[in-house]
Amino acid sequence: xxxxxxxxxxxxxRNSMTGxxxxxxxxxxxxxxxFAAATVALAFVRLDTPGLVSDLLAVTFLIWTLGWMVGPxxxxxxVLRNDHFALLPLxxxxxxxxxxxxxxxxxxxxxxxxxxxxxxxxxxxxxLGPALVSVPAAAAQLVFVVLLSRVTHALFGAVxxxxxxxxxxxxxxxxxxxxxxxGWMLVVAVVASRVTETGFSGxxxxxxxxxxxxxxxxxxxxxxxxxxxxxLGALAGLVALCVLLLAVWSRTLGQARYGRSVVRGSAxxxxxxxxxxSGATGAVVxxxxxxxxxDPQRVTMAVTPLAWALGTALLPLTFDTGLLLPWAGPALPxxxxxxxxxxxxxxxxxxxxxxxxxxxxxxxRGRQWACLLLFGPLTVAVTVVCTAASGxxxxxxxxxALVPALLGGGIGLMSYASVTALVPGPDxxxxxxxxxxxxxxxxxxxxxxxxxxxxxxPAAGVVTLGTVLDNSLVGWLGAPVGVATGxxxxxxxxxxxxxxxxxxxxxLLLLMRTGRPATPGxxxxxxxxxxxxxxxxxxxxxxxxxxxxxxxxxxxxVPLIFLLADVDVKVWFLALYTPDPWSWAVALVxxxxxxxxxxxAVRLSTGRAGGKPAAPQENGGEATDPSHSRxxxxxxx
Numbered sequence: 034x035x036x037x038x039x040x041x042x043x044x045x046x047r048n049s050m051t052g053x054x055x056x057x058x059x060x061x062x063x064x065x066x067x068f069a070a071a072t073v074a075l076a077f078v079r080l081d082t083p084g085l086v087s088d089l090l091a092v093t094f095l096i097w098t099l100g101w102m103v104g105p106x107x108x109x110x111x112v113l114r115n116d117h118f119a120l121l122p123l124x125x126x127x128x129x130x131x132x133x134x135x136x137x138x139x140x141x142x143x144x145x146x147x148x149x150x151x152x153x154x155x156x157x158x159x160x161l162g163p164a165l166v167s168v169p170a171a172a173a174q175l176v177f178v179v180l181l182s183r184v185t186h187a188l189f190g191a192v193x194x195x196x197x198x199x200x201x202x203x204x205x206x207x208x209x210x211x212x213x214x215x216g217w218m219l220v221v222a223v224v225a226s227r228v229t230e231t232g233f234s235g236x237x238x239x240x241x242x243x244x245x246x247x248x249x250x251x252x253x254x255x256x257x258x259x260x261x262x263x264x265l266g267a268l269a270g271l272v273a274l275c276v277l278l279l280a281v282w283s284r285t286l287g288q289a290r291y292g293r294s295v296v297r298g299s300a301x302x303x304x305x306x307x308x309x310x311s312g313a314t315g316a317v318v319x320x321x322x323x324x325x326x327x328d329p330q331r332v333t334m335a336v337t338p339l340a341w342a343l344g345t346a347l348l349p350l351t352f353d354t355g356l357l358l359p360w361a362g363p364a365l366p367x368x369x370x371x372x373x374x375x376x377x378x379x380x381x382x383x384x385x386x387x388x389x390x391x392x393x394x395x396x397x398r399g400r401q402w403a404c405l406l407l408f409g410p411l412t413v414a415v416t417v418v419c420t421a422a423s424g425x426x427x428x429x430x431x432x433x434a435l436v437p438a439l440l441g442g443g444i445g446l447m448s449y450a451s452v453t454a455l456v457p458g459p460d461x462x463x464x465x466x467x468x469x470x471x472x473x474x475x476x477x478x479x480x481x482x483x484x485x486x487x488x489x490x491p492a493a494g495v496v497t498l499g500t501v502l503d504n505s506l507v508g509w510l511g512a513p514v515g516v517a518t519g520x521x522x523x524x525x526x527x528x529x530x531x532x533x534x535x536x537x538x539x540x541l542l543l544l545m546r547t548g549r550p551a552t553p554g555x556x557x558x559x560x561x562x563x564x565x566x567x568x569x570x571x572x573x574x575x576x577x578x579x580x581x582x583x584x585x586x587x588x589x590x591v592p593l594i595f596l597l598a599d600v601d602v603k604v605w606f607l608a609l610y611t612p613d614p615w616s617w618a619v620a621l622v623x624x625x626x627x628x629x630x631x632x633x634a635v636r637l638s639t640g641r642a643g644g645k646p647a648a649p650q651e652n653g654g655e656a657t658d659p660s661h662s663r664x665x666x667x668x669x670x
Contacts, residue, residue: 034123034127034128034130034131035130035131035134035135037131038113038131038132038134038135039134039135039138041113041135042113042135042138042139043138045113046139058140060575060579061140062140062144065140065141065144065145066144066147068144068148069144069145069147069148070147072090072093072097072148072149072151073147073148073150073151073154075089075090075093075151076090076151076152076154076155076158077154077158080229081230082229082230082231082232083232084232084238084254085228085229085232085233086155087155087242087250087253087254088232088233088237088238088241088242090151090152090155090250091241091242091246091247091250091251092241093148093151094149094152094174094246094247094249094250095241095244095246095247097145097148097149097178097246098177098178098181098245098246101141101145101178101179101181101182101185102181102182102185103205103208103209104141104182113132113135125283125284126283128283129279129282129283130279132183133179133180133183133279136179136182136183137179142175142179145175145178146175149171149174149175149249150171152167152170152171152174152249152250152253153167153168153171155167155250155253156168156170156253156256159253159254159256159257160256160257162256162257162261163253163254163256163257165256166252166253166256166264166268167249167252167253169268170248170249170252170253170267170268170271171249173249173268173271173272173275174246174248174249174271176275177245177271177274177275177278178246180275180278180279180282181278183278183282184278184281184282184285187282187285195329196327196329196332198329199329199330199331199332199333199336200332200333200336202329202333202336203332203333203334203335203336203337203340204336204340206333206337207336207337207338207339207340207341207344208340208344210337210341211341211344211345211348214345214582214586215344215345215348217587217604217605218348218349218351218352219348219351220604220605221349221351221352221604222351222352225352225353226352245270245271245274248267248268248270248271249267249271251263251264251267252264252265252267252268252271255267312395313392313395313399314395314398314399314402315399316395316399317392317395317396317398317399317400317403318399318402318403318406320399321399321400321403321404322403322406322407325403325407328379330379331373331379334372334373335373335407335408337368337372338365338366338368338369338371338372338373338408339365339411339415341364341368342361342362342364342365342368342415343361343415343419345357345361345364346358346360346361346364346419347361354600355422355423355424355425356423356425356594356595356598356600358419358420358422358423358425359416359419359420359423359425359428359431359432360428360432361415361416361419362412362413362415362416362417362419362420362432362436363416363432363435363436363439363489365408365411365412365415366408366412366436366439366440366443366444366485367439367443367482367485367486368482369404369408369443369447370443370446370447370450370481370482370484370485371478371479371481371482371485372478373404373447374446374447374450374451374454374474374477374478374481375450375451375454375455375456375458375474375477376400376447376451377451377452377455377541377545378451378455378456378457378458378545379458381458381459381460381545382460382542382545382546383460384538384541384542384545385542387534387538388538388539388542393531393534393535393538394531394535396531396534397448397527397530397531397534398527398531400447400448400451401444401445401447401448401523401527404444404447405440405444405523408440409440412436412440413436416432416436420432430496430499430505430508430509430511430512431493431496431511433509433511433512433515434489434492434493434495434496434511434512434514434515435489435492435493435515436515437492437512437515437516437518437519438488438489438491438492438514438515438516438518438519439485439486439488439489439519440519441488441516441518441519441520441521441522441523442485442487442488442489442518442519442522442523443485443488444519444523444527445522445523445524445525445526445527446481446484446485446488446522446526448523448526448527448530448531449526449527449529449530450477450481451530452530452533452534452537452541453530453533454477454481455541455544455545456474456477457544457545457548458545476638479578479634480631480635480638483631488518488519488522489515489518491514491515491518492511492512492514492515492518493511495507495508495510495511495514496508496511499511566637570637573633573637574633574634574637574638577630577631577633577634577637578630578631578634580630581626581627581628581629581630581631581633581634582627583627584623584624584626584627584630585623585624585626585627585628585630585631586627587605587606588606588607588608588620588623588627589608589620589621589623589624589626589627590620590624591606592606592607592608592609592616592619592620592623593608593617593620593621593624595609596608596609596616596617596620607619607623608620608623
């Protein structure tokens with residue numbers, strides 16, 4: 034059975050490595066190999082503090098273990114899913130062993146195995162006895178993380194449809210975003226704490242070795258000190274834990290798909306006949322507020338921006354600076370636009386109710402009011418609390434100007450993008466267990482994140498003028514400018530979105546029902562056909578997003594903020610290593626390079642830089658589930 038499953042997985046991976054997905058897989062493999070090489074290189078480092086290398090290895094293996102735990106959440110469904118074998122007469126134990134063998138065939142497992150060679154290197158450097166212990170310890174550690182990933186995926190799939198599971202999903206997704214975008218701050222914290230000179234405290238050292246991810250290091254160090262009973266005990270503990278995880282995982286195999294959680298509403302009440310929530314728009318507001326609080330996918334999208342903004346702002350506290358705290362409030366509505374703009378796609382084909390009742394304008398306005406009622410107070414609260422806690426009084430005019438502009442402009446931009454950049458996904462009753470296995474909005478979300486910053490330009494210009502003139506009154510005039518900008522953008526973009534939904538609603542419904550845009554040349558074809566990029570253009574687009582982010586944020590905006598606040602932290606910021614007159618120029622050049630790369634990526638993604646339109650698909654007019662495009666199993670067939 035193991036051989037059949039391994040060949041099946043290899044065939045599925047080979048057939049799914051097409052287009053942009055292949056580029057992402059290769060890029061992920063390259064980044065993984067870089068991290069694995071860094072882990073092995075850490076084992077070769079010689080430090081004066083006794084036991085510090087072992088502690089750093091234990092922390093590194095803990096990070097790898099956490100990555101395997103959240104990997105299924107980040108990457109969606111596995112290639113060989115358990116529910117594919119639910120109706121087959123296969124013994125659970127044999128199926129578990131076969132799937133376990135197939136799990137070792139993959140890029141992530143190979144990269145992790147290379148990383149765990151750092152434990153073998155550490156054992157070889159310690160002596161013959163530790164070297165002999167390190168080999169089975171590294172192997173058991175690899176089996177442990179693979180099994181832990183499978184059990185975590187099974188358990189998470191059972192609760193992902195509930196609101197609690199959606200809340201946890203939002204927290205984990207935000208944590209991954211914070212670590213990938215601002216993980217360099219942890220390096221700054223490590224350098225500032227001088228842990229490489231003093232080492233970890235006894236409590237921290239014991240804690241990181243007590244968790245299963247540190248048992249391999251504990252076994253090697255115990256063998257080095259001659260405590261063979263402790264070494265064998267750590268190895269036996271890893272083996273026993275692997276057996277336990279295998280037993281738990283085998284119990285989840287061969288079962289039918291878990292039932293979906295039913296979110297029950299409150300008692301039926303009559304709709305208000307008067308007041309702000311009466312009428313067609315009020316009905317949409319009430320419906321949207323309940324959806325934001327009850328739909329697991331909406332809960333995830335509401336939690337993610339809040340957790341991301343707070344996590345990004347609180348991370349610099351690890352090296353004793355609250356420089357980013359005041360900007361948590363302005364950052365919140367920007368991330369809301371990036372994560373929650375695809376609202377009509379989440380509702381799926383229920384759009385036909387709006388189209389047949391002629392309530393397009395009320396629907397758009399109702400969604401805007403619901404977003405304002407939900408995220409408005411939240412943004413204001415985060416802004417006031419974080420700005421007051423930071424102690425930077427000079428930021429009050431800035432946040433007072435930026436928050437209303439970004440909030441109102443973001444609400445208008447969400448309405449506009451939800452009908453002009455809609456990405457089809459599965460209907461609510463067809464959603465898979467993985468909460469992130471939905472419409473792939475990576476490209477539009479990246480672009481909208483930076484577009485959502487533009488509404489703040491007029492208000493920021495007024496505050497900047499007041500700062501240059503050293504006139505506080507002029508600086509505070511940015512607040513009414515920000516309010517006016519936000520209101521005007523929300524009203525104008527909402528009206529444009531309603532008009533477009535009225536004119537091209539049937540085409541959007543066709544796109545969500547079949548996953549295909551209206552054929553070019555037909556009457557009323559509203560949706561742009563996705564350009565067909567060459568392999569070179571796909572690579573250039575991906576590299577433009579990656580290096581554009583690196584140039585704009587960590588090498589451009591962050592050094593510029595550090596220069597303004599006179600923060601003496603260099604780490605890997607190129608601008609801070611140059612002499613004073615040139616550091617500002619280097620930061621500005623990096624910002625220009627980042628913006629240029631982003632423009633290049635957007636032009637390639639939208640077909641404005643030479644991409645050829647994709648030929649329309651012909652399937653005889655049959656409706657297909659747009660969610661199938663996310664599964665490599667379906668692509669292979």
